[in-house]
Amino acid sequence: MTETFTPSTRFAVPGRIAVSNRAAALWQTATLTEIRPETPRAATFRFAVPAWAGHLPGQHLMLRLTADDGYTAQRHYSIASAPDDDGHLELTLDHVSGGEVSGWFHTRAQPGDEVQVRGPLSGFFAWPGDRPALLIGAGSGVVPLMSMVRHHRARGLDVPLRLLVSARGPEELIYAREYGAETLPVFTRSAPEGVPVGRLAAHHLAPLLAEGPTGGWEAYVCGSNAFAEHASRLLVRAGQPVDRIRIERFG
């Protein structure tokens, strides 16, 4: 066997959006200006980052906390807010039990506190608003997808956009008040009267893929690894091409 290898997909195509290497390498101070509860376990943290270079919906940043003995903890967080030029950005964090960084945010953080951030990072999961987008998220995996929905609204874009968001129940649905006709919530444990309970399944995707826009969807899947595996396999089985599925796994 000596034939030249060609990958089965075109996954190797470069990321769609050039990432500024300088911005990615530089730590900046972000000052917490506001904390808004979203659900009993998730809250949105708004920051002033005056020198922020801007971002595209879907991108994430690296956040660092420093203890007074010099110990640091750094974690990735998706950016929840739409691109904005007022020097602010928002993150939405789940309170992970025993979590070092999310624990600090949910129990200690107050407006005025300073943390370090660098980014934005990764152009791969970004959506500049150019192609029809089918967004599928679970839990806090909806965060980067919400940035896309907000961007779509803020710019009054008419490119098709759909959001499927999975949560255990209505009280755990992040951004519940903000969804419109573009969104279908899927509840896995409890649901309002008349709404079925069950995990994301082929029957949720079939109509969207069947009536998809000309040229098809660009699919964005985000959440825990277990959810990302489940949702991306469903998409492939429903006929979505693998090279048009972008996945962000929270670990």
Next chain:
Amino acid sequence: MNVTRGFTGRPRAHRPGLPPGQYDAGDDWPVLSAEVTPDLAPADWTFRVDGLVAAPRTWDWDEAHALPRSAYEGDIHCVTSWSKFGVRFGGVSLDAFLDAVRPDTSATHAVAYAHTGYTTNLPLSDLTGGRAWIAWEYDGRPLAAEHGGPARLLVPHLYFWKSAKWIAGLRLLDHDEPGFWEQNGYHGRGNPWEEQRYAGD
């Protein structure tokens, strides 16, 4: 130093072997890949080494398994800041494959590519001398698909995005050619001890 008010971090004893900015993930093994996990059967897996070599060659599953077995026991480090201690991988040293193709003296770098099309670049010197493997066993069992099974590249002294899952081949070059994450802002080499996370670090 920008101390964060009220942040103490978890109680910790300095853990030797933990690179700066990393934490010990314990038994967890997070999965971080941007693509759909491929259904790749061992019978369909192949591994090719070509480019600046005297004798380009493709191995199938059985041919690769006929090479002398080699194991790695040690630590791994992911750029998302987790590290995992004392992991055990089984497979074949990359030296066995490289020796068979006879690299040209002009070869300085390699691009590793996956069956999914994922790519990552490495200096050739990071792949030789018993520091890199093609691995198909984890903890004595077949490597799980979500971790790159049936076989992945293993370069444990660099951040783990260099250890391409579902490895399909290496192309040897006389220059450096950024791969998927490197084009997306990640560092060209990715040495965890120097915290080479993003371009410019």
